[in-house]
Each structure stands twice: as C-alpha cells, then as structure tokens.
Amino acid sequence: MxxxxxxxxxxxxxxxxxxxxxxxxxxxxxxxxxxSDAPRPGTIYRARADRPVKGQGGMFLETPDGSAFLRQVKGLSPGEPLLVQVTGYASDGKAIPVTTRLLFKSRYAIVTPGAPGLNVSRQIDEEDRDALLELAHDALDGHPILAGEDPAGLILRSSCAGADPHEVAQDIRETADLAAQVLADAEGPPEKLTEGDGPHATAWREWxxxxxxxxxxxxxxxxxxxELIEALRSPIVAISPGHMAIEATRALVAVDVNTGGDTSLAAGLKANLAMARDLPRQLRLRGLGGIITLDVAPMPKKDRRSFEGALRAALKTDDTETVMAGWTPLGLYELQRKRSRLPLAALLTKEMLE
Structure with missing residues (x-):
C-alpha cells in the first residue's frame, strides 16, 4: 500500500x-x-554512588536492575543518592549507561530539568511559534516545575505543528507533572522511579x-x-547496482559494498551512493551501533565528496546520534553510532517468525 x-x-x-x-x-x-527484558532507555532510577573508576573519569552506581556507569563525575562521593536516566543499552557484561541530565519526553513536549527556557522546534512555521509559546505559558502558569533555584525548561517538538491545541496543552501539563513528581523523590535507597517507554508508547511518541x-x-x-522482518536476518541487502553486506562482530559493524555485474566506470559511485542512502535505515532496523566500518566500492577520490554528502543527508533523517569519523589510510570510511537499541539478532526468536 x-x-x-x-x-x-x-x-x-x-x-x-x-x-x-x-x-x-x-x-x-x-x-x-x-x-526486551533489558532496562529501557528513558528509565529513571534513584541510584546510589558505588565506586569511582579514576582511569575512565566515571563512577559505578547501584540500581535495582544492576550496576550502572556514569561518566564525567564531579563532586560525587560513594554512598550518595542521585537521579539518573538510562541512555542506551549495555553491551554484554557491561554496566547500564546512564546520565544525570534527565529528559521527560512525550509526543509534543520535552521537559528539561536544570535547563530553563521555553523553546519551539525550528521546523515549525514562524506564524505558529508565538501561539505555541503562549499556549505553553498558559499550560505551565504557576507550575512548580518552573519554580525554585533550579527551574526546568520546555521544548515544544515539531509534532506540535497542526496538532490540537488542547492535546498539546494536556501533554505539556502531564509531562511537567511527571517531572515534578520524580524530581521531588531524589532521596532514599535505590529505586526505579519511571519505566522507559515500550514499543507501542515509543511509536505514539516518535512516529x-x-x-x-x-x-x-x-x-x-x-x-x-x-516477511520483511525475516529478511533482516540476512546480511545481504540489494541495492542498485549490486548489494551490500552488513555483518556485526564484537568489535565493529562491517559494511561491504559490491557492484555486482555492473562493470561501468560509474558503477562504484552509484553503488556507494545507494548504500549511503539506505544505510541509516538498515542500521536502525537491525539495531546496530558502535564503530561502523564501510568498505566502499572502488571509486575515484574526486567522488568522495559526493558520497559524503549523500551519507550526511541520509543521517539527518535518522534520530540516532552518529558521528562521521572520515576516511582511513586504507580507503575505508568510519562512523561512530550510539547504541540506542539492542541488536535485532538478539531479540528475534524462532517462536516470533514461525
């Protein structure tokens, strides 16, 4: 359809x-x-500082779901309680990655504790911005989340464009109420304060x-x-011309581009451009992150800029944070992608597709 x-x-x-x-x-x-059974990104814990890791500039924390790791720790002593939020999935045998910069994210609004100010997505037309700002001020008038020495801020997302104002206002108030409730519960033993959104709630929020x-x-x-999910079990993805093979190892994800039967002078560039346009979607569907190494098809060095432009444009449409690291001496191209999802291979079972 x-x-x-x-x-x-x-x-x-x-x-x-x-x-x-x-x-x-x-x-x-x-x-x-x-x-999955793993702690979902967005989950908020009241954690307890456990032990510092001086060589990495971080600290292990105690949570109800096991050990968590917090980077860039300053002024935190073992035994202190603190609020943290899960930022992604842990690799096998590693601690849950967390941050102290909490975000309360919903379909229309994001409440940002410790970062005051009202902001509207730049994707929204200028004509609608003033109306949304006025709506936000009215919705949060007198709300405790904006009071105190460390007030929170609010971001109105691009999904507000064309939405029902009453739904937007209600979403703002509910998200602010949740933030105020969690922030007021910072003292005590380790506890899970909120659960990250599951697939259905995430779909409502993001799609x-x-x-x-x-x-x-x-x-x-x-x-x-x-059938489309089953096809993701294969590392081979058809592109025009040729195909690409996406294979995950413990250290990195390797992507190999092949032009197939096309032997024209432009075949390498065409295959690489096709790979660049589809790569973010393939990585997202397969839940792959970390170091991504692209073994591109042979093409003249003068065409590298065109390839990088196509890849950059494709990554802009993807929500997962990805750094374009650049070319290696061997002519490979490297990316660093946040592990925001579990690998699909670890989630799929025989029962699911039978």
Whole structure:
C-alpha cells in the first residue's frame, strides 16, 4: 500500500507475548521496535554512588536492575543518592549507561530539568511559534516545575505543528507533572522511579507522520511485516547496482559494498551512493551501533565528496546520534553510532517468525 502504516502488535516469545511496533512506508519496513527484558532507555532510577573508576573519569552506581556507569563525575562521593536516566543499552557484561541530565519526553513536549527556557522546534512555521509559546505559558502558569533555584525548561517538538491545541496543552501539563513528581523523590535507597517507554508508547511518541494505524492482533502477519522482518536476518541487502553486506562482530559493524555485474566506470559511485542512502535505515532496523566500518566500492577520490554528502543527508533523517569519523589510510570510511537499541539478532526468536 502507499503511504505510512503503523502496526501495533505482539509477537510470540519464550515467556509470553512480546510487544512489537512496525512502521511501513509504501510497503517497505521503515522502523521496527521489539521489547526486551533489558532496562529501557528513558528509565529513571534513584541510584546510589558505588565506586569511582579514576582511569575512565566515571563512577559505578547501584540500581535495582544492576550496576550502572556514569561518566564525567564531579563532586560525587560513594554512598550518595542521585537521579539518573538510562541512555542506551549495555553491551554484554557491561554496566547500564546512564546520565544525570534527565529528559521527560512525550509526543509534543520535552521537559528539561536544570535547563530553563521555553523553546519551539525550528521546523515549525514562524506564524505558529508565538501561539505555541503562549499556549505553553498558559499550560505551565504557576507550575512548580518552573519554580525554585533550579527551574526546568520546555521544548515544544515539531509534532506540535497542526496538532490540537488542547492535546498539546494536556501533554505539556502531564509531562511537567511527571517531572515534578520524580524530581521531588531524589532521596532514599535505590529505586526505579519511571519505566522507559515500550514499543507501542515509543511509536505514539516518535512516529508522528500521517499514517494509518492497525492494532488488531495478527496485523504484522496480515500486512506482510513478518516477511520483511525475516529478511533482516540476512546480511545481504540489494541495492542498485549490486548489494551490500552488513555483518556485526564484537568489535565493529562491517559494511561491504559490491557492484555486482555492473562493470561501468560509474558503477562504484552509484553503488556507494545507494548504500549511503539506505544505510541509516538498515542500521536502525537491525539495531546496530558502535564503530561502523564501510568498505566502499572502488571509486575515484574526486567522488568522495559526493558520497559524503549523500551519507550526511541520509543521517539527518535518522534520530540516532552518529558521528562521521572520515576516511582511513586504507580507503575505508568510519562512523561512530550510539547504541540506542539492542541488536535485532538478539531479540528475534524462532517462536516470533514461525
């Protein structure tokens, strides 16, 4: 089908149904969220400082879900309680990555404790910005989140454009209420104060494009999404011309580009451009991050700038923080991508796709 389609369903798992959300665009899988037992990004803990790691400039923390690691610690002593938020998924055998810079994120608003000010997404037209700022001021008038020595700020997201003002105002108030409740609960033993959003809640929060929504049980299979998910098990991705192979190792993710049967002079550049345009989507669907090494197809050095431009443009449409590190002496191109998701290979089970 044409257009966007959001599927909210459950897949069978070893311990029961697993919450799953899929976003399709023109029949192609654009995004995929599958729940897991790991602490979800966005989860907020009241943690306790455990022991410093001087060589890394950080500290291990005690949480109800195990050890967490906080970077760039200053003035924190073992035994002190503090509020932290999960920023991503931990690699095997490593501590949960957390930060003290809390964000309370919803569909229309983000409350930013310790960073005062009211801001509106630059993607919103100038004509609507003043109306949204006035709406935000009215919604938070007299709210305790803006009072005190360390007031919070508010960011109105691009999804506010064209939204019902009453829904936006309600979302602002509910998000601010949650922030105030959590910030007032900073003292005490280690405890989970909020749970990060699951796939369905994340889909509501982040997939704000105009789309049809299907929540019927079995909708993933009905719309052919299971076959699209199954295809992600293969490292081979067809591009035009040729294909790319995406393979994860313990140290890095290797992406190899092959022009296939195209032997023209421009084949290398065409294949590399096709890879660049589809790479963020493939990494997102497969849940891959860390060091990404691209073994591009042979092309003249003068074409490198065109390749970098296409890759930069594609990454701008992706929400995962990715650093374009550049070329190596061997002609490889390297990226550093935040591990914001678990690898799909670790989430999929035989029961899910049978």
């Amino acid at each position: 044409k257009g966007h389609l959001i599927l909210l369903d459950h897949l069978p798992g070893k311990d029961g149904p697993v919450e799953t959300a899929a976003l399709l665009r023109d029949g192609h899988l654009e995004d995929l969220l599958i729940d 704000t494009v105009e789309a049809q929504i299907d929540t019927a049980p079995g909708c993933l299979e009905h719309h052919g999404a299971l």
